[in-house]
Amino acid sequence: MAAGVATWLPFARAAAVGWLPLAKKTMPKPPVDNTSRSDEILYVNVSGVRFQTWKNTLDRYPDTLLGSSEKEFFFNEDTQEYFFDRDPEMFRHILNFYRTGKLHYPRHECIQAFDEELAFYGIVPEIIGDCCMEEYRDRKKENQERLAEDTEANESTDAPLPPHSTPRERLWRAFENPHTSTMALVFYYVTGFFIAVSVIANVVETVPCRPPKGKVKDLPCGEKYDLAFFCMDTACVLIFTFEYLMRLFAAPSRCKFMRSVMSVIDVVAIMPYYIGLVMPENEDVSGAFVTLRVFRVFRIFKFSRHSQGLRILGYTLKSCASELGFLLFSLTMAIIIFATVMFYAEKGTASSTFTSIPASFWYTIVTMTTLGYGDMVPSTIAGKIFGSICSLSGVLVIALPVPVIVSNFSRIYHQNQRADKMRAQQRFRQAGWLRLANLTNESYFLDFTENCSVFQDRDSDSTALCVKNRSAFEHQHHHLLHCLEKTTNHEFTDEMNYSELCMTESVGFRTSRSTSLSSQQGAQNNSTGCCPRRVRRRAAMRLANSTVSVSRGSVQELDTLQFKTTTIPHQTRSSLNAQPDNLKLNCGEQDFTAAIISIPTPPANTPDESLPPSPAPIPGILRNTQATAYTHESFKISSL
Amino acid sequence: MGLVMGTFSLQSKQMNYHKDKADDDLEMTVVCHRPEGLDQMEAQTNFSKRELQVLYRGFKNECPSGVVSEETFKQIYSKFFPHGDASAYAHYLFNAFDTGHTGSIKFEDFVTALSILLRGSVTEKLQWTFNLYDINRDGYINKEEMTDIVRAIYDMMGKYTYPVLKTDAPKQHVDAFFQKMDKNRDGVVTLDEFILSCQEDENIMRSLQLFENVI
Numbered sequence: 001m002a003a004g005v006a007t008w009l010p011f012a013r014a015a016a017v018g019w020l021p022l023a024k025k026t027m028p029k030p031p032v033d034n035t036s037r038s039d040e041i042l043y044v045n046v047s048g049v050r051f052q053t054w055k056n057t058l059d060r061y062p063d064t065l066l067g068s069s070e071k072e073f074f075f076n077e078d079t080q081e082y083f084f085d086r087d088p089e090m091f092r093h094i095l096n097f098y099r100t101g102k103l104h105y106p107r108h109e110c111i112q113a114f115d116e117e118l119a120f121y122g123i124v125p126e127i128i129g130d131c132c133m134e135e136y137r138d139r140k141k142e143n144q145e146r147l148a149e150d151t152e153a154n155e156s157t158d159a160p161l162p163p164h165s166t167p168r169e170r171l172w173r174a175f176e177n178p179h180t181s182t183m184a185l186v187f188y189y190v191t192g193f194f195i196a197v198s199v200i201a202n203v204v205e206t207v208p209c210r211p212p213k214g215k216v217k218d219l220p221c222g223e224k225y226d227l228a229f230f231c232m233d234t235a236c237v238l239i240f241t242f243e244y245l246m247r248l249f250a251a252p253s254r255c256k257f258m259r260s261v262m263s264v265i266d267v268v269a270i271m272p273y274y275i276g277l278v279m280p281e282n283e284d285v286s287g288a289f290v291t292l293r294v295f296r297v298f299r300i301f302k303f304s305r306h307s308q309g310l311r312i313l314g315y316t317l318k319s320c321a322s323e324l325g326f327l328l329f330s331l332t333m334a335i336i337i338f339a340t341v342m343f344y345a346e347k348g349t350a351s352s353t354f355t356s357i358p359a360s361f362w363y364t365i366v367t368m369t370t371l372g373y374g375d376m377v378p379s380t381i382a383g384k385i386f387g388s389i390c391s392l393s394g395v396l397v398i399a400l401p402v403p404v405i406v407s408n409f410s411r412i413y414h415q416n417q418r419a420d421k422m423r424a425q426q427r428f429r430q431a432g433w434l435r436l437a438n439l440t441n442e443s444y445f446l447d448f449t450e451n452c453s454v455f456q457d458r459d460s461d462s463t464a465l466c467v468k469n470r471s472a473f474e475h476q477h478h479h480l481l482h483c484l485e486k487t488t489n490h491e492f493t494d495e496m497n498y499s500e501l502c503m504t505e506s507v508g509f510r511t512s513r514s515t516s517l518s519s520q521q522g523a524q525n526n527s528t529g530c531c532p533r534r535v536r537r538r539a540a541m542r543l544a545n546s547t548v549s550v551s552r553g554s555v556q557e558l559d560t561l562q563f564k565t566t567t568i569p570h571q572t573r574s575s576l577n578a579q580p581d582n583l584k585l586n587c588g589e590q591d592f593t594a595a596i597i598s599i600p601t602p603p604a605n606t607p608d609e610s611l612p613p614s615p616a617p618i619p620g621i622l623r624n625t626q627a628t629a630y631t632h633e634s635f636k637i638s639s640l
Numbered sequence: 641m642g643l644v645m646g647t648f649s650l651q652s653k654q655m656n657y658h659k660d661k662a663d664d665d666l667e668m669t670v671v672c673h674r675p676e677g678l679d680q681m682e683a684q685t686n687f688s689k690r691e692l693q694v695l696y697r698g699f700k701n702e703c704p705s706g707v708v709s710e711e712t713f714k715q716i717y718s719k720f721f722p723h724g725d726a727s728a729y730a731h732y733l734f735n736a737f738d739t740g741h742t743g744s745i746k747f748e749d750f751v752t753a754l755s756i757l758l759r760g761s762v763t764e765k766l767q768w769t770f771n772l773y774d775i776n777r778d779g780y781i782n783k784e785e786m787t788d789i790v791r792a793i794y795d796m797m798g799k800y801t802y803p804v805l806k807t808d809a810p811k812q813h814v815d816a817f818f819q820k821m822d823k824n825r826d827g828v829v830t831l832d833e834f835i836l837s838c839q840e841d842e843n844i845m846r847s848l849q850l851f852e853n854v855i
Binding site: 005007008009010011012013014015016017018019020021022023024025026027029030032039054056477480481484485487488489490491492493494495497498501502 | 690694697698699701702716717719720721723733736750753754757758765766768769772773789790793794796797798799800801802803804805809813816817821834838843844846847848850851853
């Protein structure tokens with residue numbers, strides 16, 4: 001319950017006096033609030049730091065540990081205070097939440113410690129105030145990513161092989177982690193060597209060598225030592241093919257492997273050779289064949305298996321795809337604009353190199369990236385002016401997305417470093433240094449479980465108390481709405497029943513039912529004007545729920561209430577909720593939230609006067625109790 | 641490209657200007673009101689010191705500046721009646737609370753009204769209610785005023801009611817009211833007529849006592 005609504009409820013009830021002269025019948029009796037009215041100061045001792053607060057302050061949120069009767073478990077009779085063996089620094093923030101209604105996240109605290117404290121005190125983290133919400137979310141996401149990575153790192157690689165692994169699994173592991181066995185390491189280095197050899201051969205075969213005897217022109221080495229290069233190429237391709245086939249065989253999921261980037265690179269690296277073998281040596285297709293040889297250079301990408309830095313770079317580029325896209329898009333826009341301008345500026349000149357707008361593209365790109373080859377130069381004054389604007393803006397446009405890409409790269413790189421550090425720490429742990437601490441934890445755990453069973457016996461009592469605690473406000477609010485119904489002689493209902501009613505009324509069906517609640521009260525009861533008896537009406541307040549506008553930071557708690565039908569026919573009325581919303585007062589800049597509460601009516605058979613003041617077995621609203629229920633569905637209600 | 645950046649910076653400058661103006665306004669309207677002394681209030685109302693303390697603590701927590709505006713009042717009241725539109729009735733309530741017609745409710749107004757409603761005598765309560773109904777404060781309740789009030793109350797019920805709300809239900813209600821209250825059939829209800837008629841009605845008398853233990 002927010003302080004907001006609870007504070008104003010007495011005033012709203014008092015204002016109900018204004019309805020009295022209009023009501024034809026007497027108002028129902030209000031629920032008697034048996035809780036002690038006089039406010040008292042509670043003492044809370046958190047690890048030696050004493051906090052004091054009004055009881056009312058803590059009662060604002062009855063769904064939390066401090067607001068409910070759960071805190072009685074921590075009451076120390078000797079010192080007459082509540083003692084919690086928790087962090088006093090964190091408790092300060094928790095207590096401030098009760099006082100102000102907003103939960104703040106201290107930036108210097110560890111996010112996990114904070115979350116644990118919140119869980120202990122029964123506070124849902126979603127209610128963190130807007131001011132601290134972003135920071136909290138960021139840190140939490142970072143932490144989760146970290147955890148996910150750690151589990152991933154744990155699962156993979158350095159863990160010892162499961163005992164019954166097939167040769168296929170062993171092979172796959174050898175391929176993925178060369179450090180595991182000597183053979184794998186040897187293979188790893190051999191393939192690396194051959195990749196290097198292949199790439200160097202590709203490069204060297206285009207270098208002009210001295211011509212053979214008798215010729216004058218320089219020949220590229222590739223043609224002079226044709227056979228040697230061919231043999232080298234064949235050897236490399238054989239190795240690569242063998243490697244690829246072995247990987248394919250060992251892969252746990254062949255489809256996934258074939259779609260992965262590295263396998264595509266492998267295929268692209270070796271295909272040109274085979275295509276070259278297959279293709280006949282005629283002139284028509286040799287042009288295409290030459291193009292294919294270009295693809296041999298992709299073998300250099302095979303190095304990315306061997307180098308982590310390359311992988312990081314690739315991953316960065318992938319994750320910065322949107323920034324790169326933006327960069328590309330803005331560059332394209334600028335190029336088109338400036339090319340057009342330059343073309344029309346230089347159009348008049350006789351010997352202009354700006355022959356068309358696409359021709360000007362080249363000039364624009366060269367100028368914007370500050371290359372300035374000088375093959376195309378503007379000669380008119382207008383052209384020069386626009387040319388200078390072009391080069392200046394080029395610098396700016398390129399400089400903008402770069403920091404984003406850089407920061408992404410830095411983050412990913414550090415994450416990778418962290419993985420290595422984690423691995424080192426795991427090895428340290430396994431070495432047994434922390435075994436002593438583990439033992440003490442175990443004994444603590446044993447004690448705790450013993451205590452838990454003791455707690456469980458007391459559970460039923462505490463839930464009953466919980467019931468009483470939570471329903472005072474609901475009783476009163478419900479009584480208020482009841483009075484309104486009496487004043488207007490109409491009853492609250494929900495959308496579904498309303499549409500049913502509209503239909504039945506049009507058919508002419510009239511139910512003469514007497515109200516259950518007011519049946520004993522007034523003598524004058526119209527048969528039509530009273531609350532009719534309804535059997536097992538569904539009480540889904542979709543209207544209230546749909547008008548709920550819950551802002552992100554201000555929903556206090558979300559209870560999922562489970563409703564089940566019972567065999568006892570209950571006369572129910574629709575439930576009514578007070579709205580949760582951001583309550584903005586003009587005076588301060590505080591935000592409040594109001595309660596949304598689902599209140600089923602008390603069982604209708606008992607007359608009002610004989611109702612116990614606060615009907616203790618009030619069914620329905622409570623969490624986790626076996627309430628006699630009213631609906632089939634379970635629906636979420638924000639309650640405070 | 642530079643032109644684009646230039647226009648962007650121009651826009652932001654304008655926004656800054658607006659914000660500064662808003663800041664000035666804000667500074668001028670943040671009013672802090674302190675209520676008069678606790679002893680004085682205890683003497684003027686029917687509350688004990690402790691009750692006043694509890695009330696003020698709650699009030700001050702919600703409203704650090706010490707006043708409630710009409711907008712806020714409407715919002716607060718609407719929380720309790722999520723189905724219907726409580727703004728009209730809240731408006732009338734606000735005027736009834738704001739006895740000095742200052743446009744905002746201070747703690748004294750709040751407490752004075754609560755004192756009458758919860759701890760006042762029957763006559764005082766009825767007088768307060770009469771004031772509530774008498775929208776233009778001319779000492780008479782005529783049919784239009786009553787219709788406004790009753791319509792506002794019915795608005796709070798919302799659309800989905802049982803039995804289905806007919807459009808002339810408020811009017812019927814008002815007619816019934818006048819039938820009972822207007823003794824001399826002159827079309828208006830005066831304070832004396834009102835008090836007299838209410839005192840004759842047992843239901844009303846009984847209901848009036850129900851609200852005494854709200855606080």
